[in-house]
Amino acid sequence: MSQPTIEGFGATPLDIRNRRNQKAIRLAFGAMTIMLIVPVVIILALLIARGYPALSWDFFTTHPVDNMTKGGILPALVGTLWLVGVALIASVPLGVAAAIYLSEYASDNFLTRLINLAIINLAGVPSIVHALFGLGAFVLFFEFGTSILAASLTLAVMTLPVVIVSTRETLQAVPQSFRLACWSLGATRWQTIRKVVLPNSISGILTGVILEVSRTVGETAPIMFTGAVFFTPHLPVGVLDQTMAMSLHLYSVSTQVTDVPEALPYGVALSLIGMVIVLNSASIAFRMHLRRTKKW
Amino acid sequence: MKERALQSESSGGLEDRIDAAWIWDRIARVVIFAGGVSAIVLIVAIFVFVANEGLGFALFDLDKGQFFGSPNWRPTTEPEGEFGALALMAGTASVTGLAMLIAVPFSLGAAIYISEFATGRTREILKILIELLAAIPSVVWGFIGLTILNPLIIDMFNVPVGLTVLNAGLILGLMAAPIMTTIAEDALKAVPESYREAAEAMGASRWQVIRQVVLPSAKNGLVAAALLGVGRGFGETMAVLMASGHAVHMPTSPFDSVRALTATIAAELGETAQGSDHYRVLFTLGILLFLVTFVINLLADILVRKGGGKRS
Numbered sequence: 001m002s003q004p005t006i007e008g009f010g011a012t013p014l015d016i017r018n019r020r021n022q023k024a025i026r027l028a029f030g031a032m033t034i035m036l037i038v039p040v041v042i043i044l045a046l047l048i049a050r051g052y053p054a055l056s057w058d059f060f061t062t063h064p065v066d067n068m069t070k071g072g073i074l075p076a077l078v079g080t081l082w083l084v085g086v087a088l089i090a091s092v093p094l095g096v097a098a099a100i101y102l103s104e105y106a107s108d109n110f111l112t113r114l115i116n117l118a119i120i121n122l123a124g125v126p127s128i129v130h131a132l133f134g135l136g137a138f139v140l141f142f143e144f145g146t147s148i149l150a151a152s153l154t155l156a157v158m159t160l161p162v163v164i165v166s167t168r169e170t171l172q173a174v175p176q177s178f179r180l181a182c183w184s185l186g187a188t189r190w191q192t193i194r195k196v197v198l199p200n201s202i203s204g205i206l207t208g209v210i211l212e213v214s215r216t217v218g219e220t221a222p223i224m225f226t227g228a229v230f231f232t233p234h235l236p237v238g239v240l241d242q243t244m245a246m247s248l249h250l251y252s253v254s255t256q257v258t259d260v261p262e263a264l265p266y267g268v269a270l271s272l273i274g275m276v277i278v279l280n281s282a283s284i285a286f287r288m289h290l291r292r293t294k295k296w
Numbered sequence: 297m298k299e300r301a302l303q304s305e306s307s308g309g310l311e312d313r314i315d316a317a318w319i320w321d322r323i324a325r326v327v328i329f330a331g332g333v334s335a336i337v338l339i340v341a342i343f344v345f346v347a348n349e350g351l352g353f354a355l356f357d358l359d360k361g362q363f364f365g366s367p368n369w370r371p372t373t374e375p376e377g378e379f380g381a382l383a384l385m386a387g388t389a390s391v392t393g394l395a396m397l398i399a400v401p402f403s404l405g406a407a408i409y410i411s412e413f414a415t416g417r418t419r420e421i422l423k424i425l426i427e428l429l430a431a432i433p434s435v436v437w438g439f440i441g442l443t444i445l446n447p448l449i450i451d452m453f454n455v456p457v458g459l460t461v462l463n464a465g466l467i468l469g470l471m472a473a474p475i476m477t478t479i480a481e482d483a484l485k486a487v488p489e490s491y492r493e494a495a496e497a498m499g500a501s502r503w504q505v506i507r508q509v510v511l512p513s514a515k516n517g518l519v520a521a522a523l524l525g526v527g528r529g530f531g532e533t534m535a536v537l538m539a540s541g542h543a544v545h546m547p548t549s550p551f552d553s554v555r556a557l558t559a560t561i562a563a564e565l566g567e568t569a570q571g572s573d574h575y576r577v578l579f580t581l582g583i584l585l586f587l588v589t590f591v592i593n594l595l596a597d598i599l600v601r602k603g604g605g606k607r608s
Contacts, residue, residue: 036403098331101328105328115336120597122335124593125339126530128561188318250435251438272433273432273436280427280428
């Protein structure tokens with residue numbers, strides 16, 4: 001790069017030094033960002049390299065055998081699907097209702113501030129405290145016992161903020177003019193929400209739900225004492241059954257079971273992280289697609 | 297109401313339909329309001345159910361001096377357990393402290409880079425990567441500490457055990473950093489572009505703009521980001537349980553194994569008889585965790601409200 005040469009407008013030594021400093025500073029911050037990402041990428045590469053040999057069709061379709069030192073992860077996989085499914089049934093309607101209230105009804109008053117504080121705290125309370133709550137409330141007080149129902153409800157409470165926050169953002173992105181147009185035709189508030197606001201934000205809500213699924217899949221502590229068990233030979237058939245789960249299975253095979261072949265826990269970890277990354281990527285891709293095709 | 301009065305003059309069929317719509321509107325309002333306050337109901341319920349088991353014990357049966365002053369956690373000794381939680385608190389504090397020492401500077405640096413330097417595609421890709429990192433489940437982080445970091449620490453520092461404060465702190469730092477980066481970046485983004493333009497118009501370099509305009513304006517949001525990181529580290533369970541060595545011990549160096557408050561509940565709750573002192577003291581630890589994270593979240597919220605960033 002040649003410097004401007006017109007007399008009096010050339011780069012002074014100070015300019016040149018400043019420019020060099022700028023470059024160094026930019027580089028330093030870039031390096032910090034890279035150093036945050038690279039170790040994790042290396043770790044993930046290691047997980048893939050060590051876990052890949054364990055993966056096979058049989059791994060996903062057979063039961064664990066010989067004290068969980070051999071065999072597959074079918075019951076954990078099925079159990080996780082049960083837990084996520086039941087948790088969604090409980091949390092999505094509640095979360096969407098809460099988001100509709102915050103976006104369409106609430107004014108900026110004390111109650112709204114209180115609700116927002118409660119949401120932040122629901123998300124911030126340690127997962128093990130959610131586990132204590134699930135044990136005290138769902139397992140013992142409501143007498144669901146250690147069951148899929150109790151574990152799923154605990155997970156639903158814990159991941160509720162994810163649905164609320166993402167749905168609220170989607171609803172608030174619907175232009176106010178849409179609502180005004182609908183109201184001016186004489187529609188009630190609820191008619192406006194059902195016919196205009198929700199149809200225009202349904203895909204955004206779905207993005208948040210996928211994100212919630214991803215969170216639910218990985219949670220371990222909240223289900224340890226509420227419904228997930230170390231080992232059960234049967235697949236669950238109803239919501240009052242106990243079940244195995246992917247996340248707890250990873251904890252079990254890596255800390256509780258002895259004489260596990262090296263590849264097995266890596267295989268479980270890789271499957272779990274694969275599910276989470278795929279779900280999150282789907283959510284991100286979906287969101288970017290929406291942003292690109294948005295009509296307003 | 298006025299709308300109804302007008303409608304009542306027109307034909308019967310139309311009036312009925314309006315009435316139905318009006319009734320549905322009322323019903324929806326009630327149902328949605330119930331959903332709206334559900335978060336408050338749930339957070340109160342969490343406190344009530346945890347306090348129900350733990351508060352009575354904390355107030356009447358627990359030796360407070362021992363709880364806060366003794367490092368001896370022997371909940372199963374006969375005839376009465378010893379419930380000194382000092383070593384557990386020190387364990388949590390040391391791991392969280394080390395994690396923040398690592399995560400705070402790096403996430404602040406990354407947030408500055410993404411918000412102030414990176415543009416277009418680079419920024420998009422970095423943001424997506426950070427979001428994906430934040431999604432890795434804590435049990436997988438624990439597994440990484442157990443299987444990858446553990447032998448690495450043993451080899452590098454020539455120590456007998458690798459499941460230590462250092463291990464758990466590193467894991468927790470890597471876990472907390474993406475979240476802190478995201479929140480800090482939000483805070484930096486919330487500084488109006490006109491501030492930067494004004495400073496640049498006066499001849500300030502990019503670094504001068506960041507240091508003297510952007511960072512001071514975003515101060516509250518950045519402190520909130522750090523606080524939320526602390527809250528996250530404080531409450532983390534599975535990763536700390538698996539990576540810290542889980543030994544009741546007052547840490548004196550990063551190479552000591554420790555045990556955290558959260559991990560203690562996770563490891564012992566399954567073995568206790570419901571209603572026993574041991575069972576109830578674990579709920580008391582739960583109250584402590586609840587209150588501390590509540591205060592941290594409240595402080596962060598107040599800071600953000602005072603200006604300098606938005607929360608997601």
